[in-house]
Amino acid sequence: MRKALVVAALLLSAPLTLAGPALAAKCGNNAAGFPAWLASFKREAVASGISSRTVEAALGGMTYNTKVIRLDRNQKSFKLSFEQFLARRAPPSTIAIGKRRMKQHEVVLDRVERKYGVPKEVIVSIWGLESGFGGFMGDIPIFSSLSALAYDCRRSAFFTNELMSALRIADRGQMRISEMKGAWAGEIGQTQFLASSYERFAVDFDGDGRPNLIRSPADVFASTANFLRQHGWQKGGDWSPGSSNYAVLRDWNRAEVYRRTIAHFATELTK
Structure with a gap:
């Protein structure tokens, strides 16, 4: 079983609960509204104190990751006995x-x-x-996965907070954007911490x-x-x-x- 499916239940766990920013633009369930959502989120991230340089390095040119959404909709491993x-x-x-x-x-x-x-x-x-x-x-760039999940209406508030946390980690220089790769839900590292837990x-x-x-x-x-x-x-x-x-x-x-x-x-x- 691939690691991306193994860690899926972490997303529901209490350690990941944060108070976080208000949602950016309106969430959506297809690619059509993603560019507008992303532009609004980037403005919000800069307004929160994250440098525009970090925001652009992480999110500039980002496109909607349909693979991540499919994986989110198709979690099967925890249905096993x-x-x-x-x-x-x-x-x-x-x-x-x-x-x-x-x-x-x-x-x-x-x-x-x-x-x-x-x-x-x-x-x-x-x-x-x-x-x-x-x-x-995991090998999925977490800014790609987190931006898709933050835009998606299913758990938009949760993943918006995770995306903000990931940007802060990068902005502080604690991790390089290029090394921030993980499972489809944005977990990173050898015990798969979400950004808020990091x-x-x-x-x-x-x-x-x-x-x-x-x-x-x-x-x-x-x-x-x-x-x-x-x-x-x-x-x-x-x-x-x-x-x-x-x-x-x-x-x-x-x-x-x-x-x-x-x-x-x-x-x-x-x-």
């Missing part, structure tokens, strides 16, 4: 890779666990599910001056742990279904099959 989803996303071979990756990054994972109280097994299971341990993070929870754990969720495993692990801690993860607690920490996983992903798979994967990594 837990057993089907587990077989696809966390078979024994993937769990074995997870154990090797956990050993490879043991030193930094232990540091992250001490600081944030989130077990390394949980972090690595999320890492594996979201991007195959960094193997595939702004709120990303951590510079390796001390190089910026959170890098694309290339720095230390930043990826710490940011993922920080996200969970900020949503109520209890150090030393269980993560099995019914526990308080399992409830926190709902803030990562509301799909029950996804949360059960995280919990199962993490438990297998302890063995």
